[in-house]
Amino acid sequence: MSSRDKYLAIGLIVLIFLGIGVFLLSDDSYVSIYVNGTDTLVKSFSINVFNNNSAMNQEIFQFIKVDVNDVNSNVDTIRSNITEIAHSYGYKDVTVKIESQFGENQLPMMTSVVGRSMLPKIHDGEKIIVLKTKDINVGDVVVAKDDEFGLLIKRVGEIKGNNVFLISDNVKETRMENGVLTTFVGVRKWTHLSNIVGIAKIYNVQIN
Template sequence: MKLRSWFVIGIIILGVMATSACIAPSNNIGITIDTNGTNVTVKSTTFLSNPPSQMMSEMEQQALTDIESSNSTVESVKSDMQSIAKKYNYTVNVTINSQFGTDQLPMPAQVSGTSMVPTLQDGQSIIVLKTKDFKVNDIVVAVHPDYGLIVKRVGQISGDQVYLISDNKNIETTTVKLNNGAVETITKTPYKGWLPKKNVIGVVKEY
């Protein structure tokens, strides 16, 4: 009887140890960033993981900053999450989920000006899918060396160059009264011009 009792106790102890080993928290976890371009949530996808709340909060703030930045990429967002995790002695595998699919990065933007009327209005909010995969007639956001970020329609593609045009074909004139009393007329013609394809940030998907 005593031998059997010790045998049973031994099995129970081993079982407890094995169970403890199975549920021991790991510092290598999966992280998912869910975003639609305006809202961002970051959560752990690893079973029974309990990462520090401060780390998760910091990741969420950084992810929001990254989503709103015209310079961020899928790779840079993941790198930022990994850098934050490293400060807490964690390693993370990051997945980005958006309305455009897995590891498809949206960016919010706002139209400034009337060059894309009637399609886009001044002050209108848009969502851009960051991608280099665009075609003629797509509306894209690109970096112009003189004007900064611009939103235009793709008119032509030739090699590594893209020809961007405005939807608004009207020539607009405004008058400005100068300090000396003279009146100056300013004429704005619809934008059209070539840019390197690499300057295109992405395609406007929601407006």
Template structure:
């Protein structure tokens, strides 16, 4: 009788373990780990799950992640939220990690130099990779949003409270053309000169620090 009880108890333990395992598997069928691998110019989304996830979901995530990486307003949090939103459409709960050349949950972004204001350090048309961060210091080359000129690449010269002063490496005044004007009864040709931009901006306008160029 005692022997039968032992076998019954052992059987119940095995049954409980099997049921617990089955419940765990069922509960985690729709949990997925998402890793967004990016170098700033390309992305590769990988999924880790109990069962294979729909390829359409990964395709959609890749497309959205690439758009996010190239978006000046995206953040680590917004990228993760976008991946979770796509996963939810497919009835999955996603835990998202970003991996880049700068480390875990560090978001790079591509940019291109427009103009000669950063000569000789940077050339017109040169491609850059910046790290989106608010951890910067005087002397860093940064990308910032300017209200009139859009994205600009400048040297961080001064940090003063909530404002920063951004300077061009190239301080030479450039003659960009001529213009004929009428003044005091005479026509005269004057030169049009352009001085590289240096400007004060709010600290929040800095998108990140240039890392690769």
């Protein structure tokens, strides 16, 4: 082998090792999230052998199991926050995929019912899974943010533009309270579409 061929061979070997080094030190990461309202699964994939994906996955898991049940979170905010977590572990190009039992980019949350206004369909203390969406129709049972009550779980009675009329299934109920016969009237009120958290999809959720 001539000196020229030797130099070419050495140069080729150096390029190969440089390529392998760049490959192994890649700052790309793919994060897959699966949530169903009660459980969370986090998986991540990257070629970089020096980054601590186990610690990153655990941090993402701790974040998402809380944030998914925040009434103000959505797919975009969760994806942005997960991307920031991945950035803190040295990844620059981050792809985040979010899936649930309702499909890709469909975010569920769990909440508990307070009160008897949705009897007989939903009972006081019952846990339900809500699909976060503002794409609602008359007749849907929805969760809505409310300044007076915190969270309302009501049926959509009417929609006018961006205004939604919420009604109770249990319109009026008379029962004994502290020895006094008392009549309770279910909430009926208008709210803005922006206050809608989502649609109730799964009822009587049991937590093991």
